[in-house]
Amino acid sequence: MHLYGLMANILLVIAVGVFAVCVYAFVNAAMQRPDAYTATxxxxxxxxxxxLGLAILLxxxxxxxxxxxxxxxxAAGVYLxxxxxxxxxVQGKSR
Structure with missing residues (x-):
């Protein structure tokens, strides 16, 4: 395997991982109460x-x-x- 092919595969795995984290962050953000954001x-x-939607697109x-x-x-890292x-x-939930 050429070095370029290996690097492309590594970047693809990283992109898939970042996508998964972004989706998790988006779903988590959607489940929180709107007033909690204001309170924080x-x-x-x-x-x-x-x-986070833009992060998913990216x-x-x-x-x-x-x-x-x-x-x-x-973006996902700052949110999480x-x-x-x-x-x-603020919501009195455990981490």
Missing amino acids: GKQTKPIWLAI AVTGWLSVMGTAIAAA ADVRPRLLE
């Missing part, structure tokens, strides 16, 4: 759904662009690492 001061629910087309995959991973814990805290 972390934008509104529609804004986060739009950000992840789907990520095999075309490494930058798109990186942006999608960053920063916003989601605060939402759960």
